[in-house]
Amino acid sequence: MEANVEQVMSIWGKICGPGLEEASRALSRMTGLSFTMEDKAVSEVEWKDILDKFDARHAAELYAVNLGATGLIPTRIILIFSPENSRRLVSAMMGEDVPLPLDDVGLSALGEVGNVVGTAFLNVFANIFGEVFEPTVPQVRQGQGSSVFPVLPARQKVLVTEALFRVTGETLWGEIMIAPLTKGAK
Amino acid sequence: MTILIVDDAAFMRMRLKKLLTGQGFAVEEASDGKEAVARYQALNPDCVLMDITMPEMSGIDALQEIRRIDPEARVIMVSALGQQAMVIQAIQHGAKDFIVKPYEPDRVLSALTKVLPVQKS
Numbered sequence: 001m002e003a004n005v006e007q008v009m010s011i012w013g014k015i016c017g018p019g020l021e022e023a024s025r026a027l028s029r030m031t032g033l034s035f036t037m038e039d040k041a042v043s044e045v046e047w048k049d050i051l052d053k054f055d056a057r058h059a060a061e062l063y064a065v066n067l068g069a070t071g072l073i074p075t076r077i078i079l080i081f082s083p084e085n086s087r088r089l090v091s092a093m094m095g096e097d098v099p100l101p102l103d104d105v106g107l108s109a110l111g112e113v114g115n116v117v118g119t120a121f122l123n124v125f126a127n128i129f130g131e132v133f134e135p136t137v138p139q140v141r142q143g144q145g146s147s148v149f150p151v152l153p154a155r156q157k158v159l160v161t162e163a164l165f166r167v168t169g170e171t172l173w174g175e176i177m178i179a180p181l182t183k184g185a186k
Numbered sequence: 187m188t189i190l191i192v193d194d195a196a197f198m199r200m201r202l203k204k205l206l207t208g209q210g211f212a213v214e215e216a217s218d219g220k221e222a223v224a225r226y227q228a229l230n231p232d233c234v235l236m237d238i239t240m241p242e243m244s245g246i247d248a249l250q251e252i253r254r255i256d257p258e259a260r261v262i263m264v265s266a267l268g269q270q271a272m273v274i275q276a277i278q279h280g281a282k283d284f285i286v287k288p289y290e291p292d293r294v295l296s297a298l299t300k301v302l303p304v305q306k307s
Contacts, residue, residue: 026288027288029288029289029290030201030287030288030289032290032291093197094197094200104196105196105197105200106197107196108195108196108197108198109197111195111197112195112197112198112288115195115266115287116287116288119266134266135239135266136239137194137239137240137241
């Protein structure tokens with residue numbers, strides 16, 4: 001099936017809810033915990049505006065999970081959490097309080113959240129297009145402001161979902177960014 | 187019985203280790219395909235739980251290498267959703283079963299029960 005970036009963006013926007021529901025089920029299965037995720041706000045913005053927004057937060061410390069997807073249109077999926085939200089999420093998954101900065105196991109746990117969320121979105125997407133999408137190995141980065149992000153063209157369109165994560169008494173926020181790459185982007 | 191867990195994600199190794207040691211298995215770990223092959227040769231485990239997507243040497247390449255060393259090796263592949271093509275490839279290369287991530291603990295245990303030889307009391 002042929003598709004261009006605009007069509008893909010439009011479909012991504014519509015599948016945020018089902019994608020997060022599938023991700024919630026998958027994370028619940030994986031951890032044995034009760035995970036739910038909701039999309040509270042979805043917007044389409046240009047990459048340069050995202051960089052400006054994150055750098056305007058006085059270069060706040062962030063954790064970012066970056067993964068790619070191959071298939072119909074190569075796509076970058078990026079999950080963003082504040083250090084405190086990362087710590088609470090990883091603590092819930094590991095069943096014990098973990099300190100900051102996250103150690104290798106903690107970073108790996110955060111990477112798995114990215115992996116599961118990304119894969120769940122890709123599966124919903126694959127069901128629509130009837131094509132298999134394969135996620136790449138997630139990379140977790142910790143740093144200040146936009147330094148945690150991959151390099152994308154300034155005019156790249158990105159779908160940003162503010163997501164509410166609920167897990168075993170914890171409620172926390174994260175942002176999920178999806179960028180179907182235009183020609184020439186990596 | 188000894189199970190070799192192969193996954194580049196430390197969190198996933200930790201989860202599996204917790205589950206399997208709780209069931210009385212001895213557990214060894216490797217974080218990529220190359221290390222898995224070396225650990226297999228050194229330890230000769232009863233079964234390998236092998237992730238497919240890993241840096242360095244992929245799970246499929248490691249499976250082939252392990253089966254070359256030991257044609258009787260019992261290897262269960264651990265795949266992400268959407269990796270059906272690679273699962274088929276792994277089965278063709280001699281994988282005994284596969285588990286799709288994210289998995290429930292019971293699925294892991296039932297795959298091991300299916301693959302491991304029955305212990306005589």
